[in-house]
Amino acid sequence: MDKKEILREFSTDPDRYYKVKLFEEQGFVRKSCSKCKRFFWTLDSGREMCPEDSEDTYSFIGDPPTSKRFDYTQSWREVESFFVKNGHTSVSRYPVVCRWRDDLYFTIASIVDFQRVMGSKVVFEFPSNPLVVPQTCLRFKDLENVGVTGRHFSSFCMIGQHSIPNSDGYWKDECIDLDYRLLTEQFGIRKEEIVFVEDVWAGGGSFGSSLEYFVRGLELGNAVFTEFQGELGKHTTLDQRVIDMGAGLERFAWITMGTPTAYDCCFGPITKHLFEKIGIDSDSELLKKYFTEIAKGLENFDDLIDVRKYAVKNTGLTDEQLNRIITPLEGLYLIADHLRTLIFAISDGALPSNVGGGYNLRMILRRIIGTMNRMNLKLDLDELVDLHVDYLKDTYPELDSSREDVKLILKIESGRYEESKTRMEKIATKLKGREKSLTVDELITMYESDGITPDYLKELDVISEIPSTFYSKLSDLHQSDKKKDIETLPLEGLPETELLFYGNDPMEFEAKVLKVFGNSLVLDRTSFYARGGGQEPDHGIIVDSKVVDVNKHGGIVVHLLEGQIPKEGEIVKCKVDTERRQNITKNHTSTHILNSSTRNVLGSWVWQHSAFKEADHARLDITHHSPLSKKEITQIEDTANSIVQKNMSVTIENFDRGDAEQRYGFKIYQGGVVPVKSVRIVSIEDFDVEACGGTHVKATGEINLIKITKTKRIQDGVVRIEFVSGPTAHQYVKQQKEEGVKTAVESLQKQQIEKQREERKQKTREKIPILFEQISAINNGTHTIDEIEISIIDSIKFCFTSSDQYDEFFHINFGKKLTKNEPNSVYVGIFDSGPTIRVIVYAGEEASKTKNAGLIAKSASEILGGAGGGDAKFAQGGGKDTSKKDEAIAKAKSMILG
């Protein structure tokens, strides 16, 4: 939908769309900006231009328009107490990891908290009406601005003021009245300073008018009145109109403090701590001037590089000042901002990785490390985490309990970065020689495949600037998963199947056939569990045919049969395979037990990534940073089995989704989003509570035993745990025992054989002097002594053996000794050595003149399919062709004996 067109339309009828009671009462006048023509409402009759074009833009820097000064924490207290005083419920923030929407990784606005997607429709579910929430929002689209512009953050607190107009809630008049009073009464801003600008909002098929409110050119908030749906002109009013007022808490603090940047008053003691490290005074006149010019530049230029140039020029900064003050300052702001974002994200269970939203987290941590390296800063991240959390816990007490987890994850992740540096350096060096500059897509590929950030490439001078579209493109790529296409089946007009497995769950039942297509069958009711939530389907029998698969399409269960297919209209007898169902059920409850066990053992970042439950095996994939150690596996298994032994009861209750979320938190969405208003909550006492549609045992004792069979890191940040439970687990243990006994016997046998061999070798070694004596005494004829053949022909004494009682040590020592002592002797040993046959040849001083050891070894080795070498007196070789052993022996003999 074209926003401009809607704005034009709405602005032609300001009485209908924009004029609220307050404007009338207070005497606000409607004006059109003399520069951009936009319409705005003001009490200042002299004002001619809209806030963005006005001369007073950002004049609050160094000169705040309020009599009171509130930092970030105090500002929230002011906002909260004002709205609570005026009938609102203050709701705790929702997680920044948006687990209740499968189209978003992170919470990007306060209204997202209350949106639930059902089919293609977005519905609103408010825990109270009206309400106010300090929602931390993560946005990675304009990372290049963070630290530089004074007002961009990768995470910020959106003050969400939300109302549904009914007997409890209110609509436009009261909303604007409240916002006006918040500014004037609570923050002490003069009413003439406040300007409301006419605008519209459109998205997700709906739209409405909005009023943005500004003070001194700073947009503090935007009150959106979501009212219509459809195409402009043909639109209808929504059944459920909603007020979505979002304001930046950081900006509220900034306007009262008048610091050079919003960073200076929103990170508590962090910025001061960092400034002291590098010795910068943040409160100087120069910075006030510079950042005011930056703000003006942002109104005039699209590209950040131009904005910065503009500000440098107008402030009259020298290069020296720029390098000594501004650049380090930008780095410090970046570090403080990115770290705060990581604290929220990791506390809420997200991990830096190379998948999904984890990409963005890894990116910002690498930017922190890169900035520290560039500035040659040695910062203790643990200390900074503590400073942040100590400051934030006033507003967000939940962060306190996960600070150690955050530190651990940051440490592991920083270590990974250091490890990959050598590889990154190599790639970067290669790129330096390239003529063509890198495209944005190439940069994205480099980050995705090698973890190389453009900041790093800039640091190494591979690129001169980071393209302005890089971060927004990366963020778009990793903002949401693409949804799968749904296959179409001929199910139109069929009623939803009655799901008996959620009722008294009979294992035998009768049902009517409503539809047959191919081998598929739809019944009016069924006890066959349909594949879902990682639980595999039931099998069994319908009439005489096997049920081999069961799937749910919308509310309709489709059974796939093998064999005779019943006819439509028939009443059929159905029987569920009970044993299979029981095993799957045990595995499913075990999955829940293991999931909480791993979280207890490993840390708060553990979430179920996915799960699979079959009858004879199951697996649970969890989010975790490293492979599991043996000790961790044992601890997890022990924890799980202690829950089994305690025989805890498993209860299933249905809740209204909003109630369930408020009561148990978002941890219930371990298996993903639940697209229905009523959620089925499966609790194992207070050990584990999950929203789940699967089948479960009544008490954990039924499982009897859980055994982990294998664990594996299957992707960055995800570990797979394969396991078995119940009878299968016992079988597994028995099998392991048997195998254990078998391997123990085998290894004992092996040891014995090895021992015997060693003993024999020792004996033959001891034999060397005796054999030497005996063989030396022989002067003629042919003899065999202890498997060594001795022949004397033409005054050459030839000794040969291929007995396996002799090893290399023997051949070398005996051959050497013999030929040294008897210059006319030749010694040849051919023997097995592992998979090969070895040849060792010695020839004495005299004998070597006619019987060359090297040639003999070479010829024999060639027959064995290998190679040999050496000199006339000593040579060795061998080959792998054991079938040619006899041939090789014959060849060696013939070369000596002729």
Ligand SMILES: [Zn+2]
């Ligand atoms: Zn204007």
Ligand SMILES: [Zn+2]
């Ligand atoms: Zn489940």
